[in-house]
Amino acid sequence: MDDVLISQLPPEILKSSLRALVSQNATSQKVFVEHVRILLRASLPVYPSPSELFGSKPCYAQFLASIRCLFTSKMAIESLPYFIHFLSCIPLAHAHWQLNDKLELALEQACGDIVQAIQALKESRSMPTAELRERLLSLSKSIDECEVYSMSNSLQYPFVRAQLQIKDVLYLIFPDIRVDRYLLEHHLEITSSRDVNPDPVAYAKLEYVQLGRLKVPRIFNGLWQLSSPAWGTASLYKQHQDFEQLLRVGLVATDMADHYGDAELVYGAFRNQLPPQISAKVVACSKWCVFGPPIKPATPDFVLEAVMERSRRLGGRVELLQFHWYDYNAKDYLRILVELLKITKSHPHLVAAIGLCNFDSEHTEEACQYLLRETGEVGIVSNQIQYSLIDSRPTIRMEAVCQKYGVKLLTYGSFCGGFLSEKWLNSDAPNIYSEEAQLTPSQRKYYDMINNWGSWGDLQTLLRVLKRIAMKHNVDLANVAARWVLNRPSVGAVIVGTRAGISNNSESNLKVFSLILDADDTRQLDECALETSRAQMLYKKIGDCGNEYRQ
Numbered sequence: 219m220d221d222v223l224i225s226q227l228p229p230e231i232l233k234s235s236l237r238a239l240v241s242q243n244a245t246s247q248k249v250f251v252e253h254v255r256i257l258l259r260a261s262l263p264v265y266p267s268p269s270e271l272f273g274s275k276p277c278y279a280q281f282l283a284s285i286r287c288l289f290t291s292k293m294a295i296e297s298l299p300y301f302i303h304f305l306s307c308i309p310l311a312h313a314h315w316q317l318n319d320k321l322e323l324a325l326e327q328a329c330g331d332i333v334q335a336i337q338a339l340k341e342s343r344s345m346p347t348a349e350l351r352e353r354l355l356s357l358s359k360s361i362d363e364c365e366v367y368s369m370s371n372s373l374q375y376p377f378v379r380a381q382l383q384i385k386d387v388l389y390l391i392f393p394d395i396r397v398d399r400y401l402l403e404h405h406l407e408i409t410s411s412r413d414v415n416p417d418p419v420a421y422a423k424l425e426y427v428q429l430g431r432l433k434v435p436r437i438f439n440g441l442w443q444l445s446s447p448a449w450g451t452a453s454l455y456k457q458h459q460d461f462e463q464l465l466r467v468g469l470v471a472t473d474m475a476d477h478y479g480d481a482e483l484v485y486g487a488f489r490n491q492l493p494p495q496i497s498a499k500v501v502a503c504s505k506w507c508v509f510g511p512p513i514k515p516a517t518p519d520f521v522l523e524a525v526m527e528r529s530r531r532l533g534g535r536v537e538l539l540q541f542h543w544y545d546y547n548a549k550d551y552l553r554i555l556v557e558l559l560k561i562t563k564s565h566p567h568l569v570a571a572i573g574l575c576n577f578d579s580e581h582t583e584e585a586c587q588y589l590l591r592e593t594g595e596v597g598i599v600s601n602q603i604q605y606s607l608i609d610s611r612p613t614i615r616m617e618a619v620c621q622k623y624g625v626k627l628l629t630y631g632s633f634c635g636g637f638l639s640e641k642w643l644n645s646d647a648p649n650i651y652s653e654e655a656q657l658t659p660s661q662r663k664y665y666d667m668i669n670n671w672g673s674w675g676d677l678q679t680l681l682r683v684l685k686r687i688a689m690k691h692n693v694d695l696a697n698v699a700a701r702w703v704l705n706r707p708s709v710g711a712v713i714v715g716t717r718a719g720i721s722n723n724s725e726s727n728l729k730v731f732s733l734i735l736d737a738d739d740t741r742q743l744d745e746c747a748l749e750t751s752r753a754q755m756l757y758k759k760i761g762d763c764g765n766e767y768r769q
Contacts, residue, residue, distance in 0.1 A: 230653060237651035241662075254291045262296075263288075265303050268311035272321075278304070282328055289335035295344065297335050298353040304328060305360035305377075309367040317374060325376040330451030332357075332380035333480045336387050341477060343513070346391050354392070358384045378454040382483040386531065414496050420467035423731045427710040429626055430571040430599040432537055434471040434501050436704055437727055439464055440630060440713040441474040441481040448658050452719025454484060460718045461488045465500070467724050471537075473602070473628070473713050475505035482531035484718070490533040503538040504528050505575050505602075508551075516550040521557040522565070529568045536568065540602050540628075542575040544768065552588045559589065559597040573600035573628070576764030579615035586623040596623050600710060603763040605629035605703055607638065607680060607746060608664070608671045610753040616763050617707045626710030629703055633714070635664030638699040643681045647674040660715070670759055671752055680746045687739045697730045702743045705735060 224232065240247040263284040271278045281304065288297035307313075308325075315322040344350060361381050368375040388395050425436045439461075443449040464470075474481035482504055489500050506524050514520045528536050541558060543551035558572045574582060586596045601620065605612050609631060620627055633639060635658070650657055650665050657665070668677055681695065688695045700712050714727055735743070747753070760766055 233653060234649065234651040241651070251291050254287070255293060258287060258291060258293065259296075263300060265300075266307075268307040271304070271307045272311035272313040276321075278321075278324055278328075282324065282331060285335075286331055289331070289338055292338070292342075294335045294338040294342070295350060295353065298357055301328075301332055301335065302353070302356050302360045305357075305364050308364055314371065315373060315376075322374065322376060326453045326456075327447070327451045329377045329380045329453065330447045332361075332377070333383045334447060336380075336383045337477075337479050339387055340390060344391060351392055351395075354384065354388055355395075358388065374453070374455065376453050378487070379480055379484060382454075382487060383480045386480075386483060389530075390527075414462055414465060414492060416468060416499075417466045420728060423728055424468045425704075425731050427626060429538060429573070429710060432501060432571055432599070434711060435468055436711045437469055437471075437700075437730070438503065438628065438711050438713040439469055439472040439716040441472060441485065441716060441718070442478050442630075442660075443658075443715050443717050444474075444479040444481040444484065445477065446479070446659055449717050450720040454487065456719030457484055458488050458491075460716070460722050461485070463722055464716070464724055465492075465496070467728060469724060469727075470499050471501040471503060471711070472716075473503045473630075475507060475540075476528060476531075477505075477507055482528060486532040486534070501537045502532050502535070503540065503573075504532065504536050505540045505542060507542040507575065509542075509544050511544075511548070512550070516554050518557050518560075521554055522561060525558070525561055525565070525568050535566075535570060537570045538573055538600065539569045539571070540573040540575040540600065542767075543577075546578075546581050546768075552585060555585055555589060555598065556592050559593060559595075562597075571599050573598055573602065574625075575602045576767050577601050577603075578762035578764050579619045580762070582616070582625065583619045583623070586619075586625065596625070598625060600626045600628050601763075602628040602630065602713070604631040604667075605706070605709065605763075606632045606634050607684075607699055607702055607743060608634045608677075609667055609756060610747045611757050611763055612706070613748060613753050614757050614762070620708035625708065627706075627708050628711050628713055629709060630713045631664060631667075632700055632703045632712045633696050634667065634699075635660040637661065637664055637668060637677065638681070638684065638696055640681075640685065640695045642677070643685055643695070644678065670756055683742050683746055687735070687742070690739075691733055693729045693733050694726050696726070697733050698735070698739075698743075700727075700730045701733045701735055702740070702747070704730065705740070 227235070236250070240250045263281065266277055266281055271281060281300075285297050285300045285304070288294075288300065313321065315325065339350075361377050361384060364377055365375050365381070426433050427436050472485055474485055476482065485502060489497050489502060492500065506528065512520070525536070525539065528539065539558065541551070541555065555572065558569070562569055562572060574585065577585065582601055585598065589595065589597045601616075603612060603616065605627060606629075612627065616627070619625070648657060648665070650662050668674070684695045684698045687698045691698075703709055703712055714723070
């Protein structure tokens with residue numbers, strides 16, 4: 219009967235069902251991807267001619283979709299010849315585009331696809347084979363030729379992000395290939411000709427927190443949305459325009475990671491085009507995330523190499539490097555933290571401060587005690603964790619540990635993936651696997667958190683409380699959710715996702731600094747988040763902060 223059902227289901231229901239199936243466990247996902255790979259290898263895409271791709275009835279959208287299937291099914295190396303063909307056809311077809319027209323948006327998406335395919339090569343630790351070398355060099359040549367074509371025809375060049383990413387992977391996998399110091403020398407003249415002076419009115423509204431020697435605003439820009447095209451794709455030019463706006467209003471601290479797609483490269487390219495007096499105000503925060511046993515012993519040279527890699531991508535200093543470790547039973551992480559703190563003193567031009575990322579309370583305290591014994595100081599300045607009115611697990615143990623050792627919390631998920639916003643007030647629960655819902659990966663993740671915390675009805679109750687308080691203070695609903703988190707003990711800053719080049723919510727986010735919750739406001743919010751024992755229930759169900767990343 220299953221065969222009959224599958225053959226008769228409408229495509230939208232079939233897609234929704236498949237998403238639900240592969241989300242259940244790693245085994246289902248692995249079977250799905252392997253089956254797709256077998257079928258794709260048996261029927262690889264054809265290579266359209268330049269006139270077919272970009273002619274009167276262009277097929278570039280379908281061709282890009284077929285390439286996307288390859289690299290998202292773990293066939294990144296196989297996808298490279300198709301990207302090379304696509305890029306080579308642009309000058310051959312004499313393709314022309316204008317700002318924000320259909321073709322330019324498609325080329326920006328193609329650029330994002332190349333970035334994600336190359337990121338897959340990085341994260342899979344691809345071996346330096348002759349085949350991969352040839353394909354990467356050919357891809358680099360094709361993309362350089364596209365730059366020449368764009369510039370000679372006065373077209374906005376849409377592939378800078380891909381260009382930076384390709385050069386970065388060549389540097390990593392084939393260090394014998396000479397790669398120019400592209401982050402320092404690749405001048406795009408995007409910001410240098412603009413007025414990037416701060417807006418004194420916006421700056422006056424800000425609140426700040428001290429992280430060691432760093433003074434930072436209490437809202438960070440989060441670039442995790444560069445880790446997937448699910449949030450949309452924009453050119454480097456458009457991304458830098460948004461970064462300029464954030465800089466003008468004083469939101470100078472930006473959080474990224476080595477696995478957030480090309481986030482370090484994108485932000486490094488931005489920072490290194492700023493006038494020195496402006497770039498000195500920028501706070502670039504990245505991460506070193508160790509998700510499995512390291513391929514090298516945890517020696518001082520190994521740690522320094524990791525720091526240098528992130529500094530190289532950023533084209534300068536990492537103001538705050540946040541460290542994540544995969545297994546608390548593997549105690550190398552304690553010695554690594556000691557080495558990281560030493561590097562802040564021996565190589566201050568590489569990194570200024572060290573924090574943690576998704577450490578639980580027990581091992582945050584273990585790290586602090588170990589560092590005190592070994593170095594005479596705690597050293598680490600922060601721990602980045604999930605914290606919101608929905609996920610208030612930090613109230614159980616984490617806040618007390620941080621207060622004891624002077625560690626500040628940098629919180630993400632404080633808007634619960636956007637569910638703590640007016641958009642979802644008085645709305646029905648979404649079908650998270652349907653295309654109509656148009657949910658991002660973050661929203662699917664936080665929808666699960668809502669279900670662990672309570673029901674959709676409970677969320678509506680919370681949203682109504684947030685709305686009443688927001689109306690009372692003439693701010694946005696999301697501002698109230700962020701303010702509650704900022705008022706919690708040891709919280710240093712809230713990290714707000716930034717869809718750079720696609721949307722900009724800085725004007726709304728700044729309202730949080732004018733909001734003062736009174737005792738009644740706080741009591742109502744505490745009742746929703748704390749006094750119903752929801753934090754204790756979540757703690758028992760999914761463990762302490764960060765535990766969900768180690769299961």
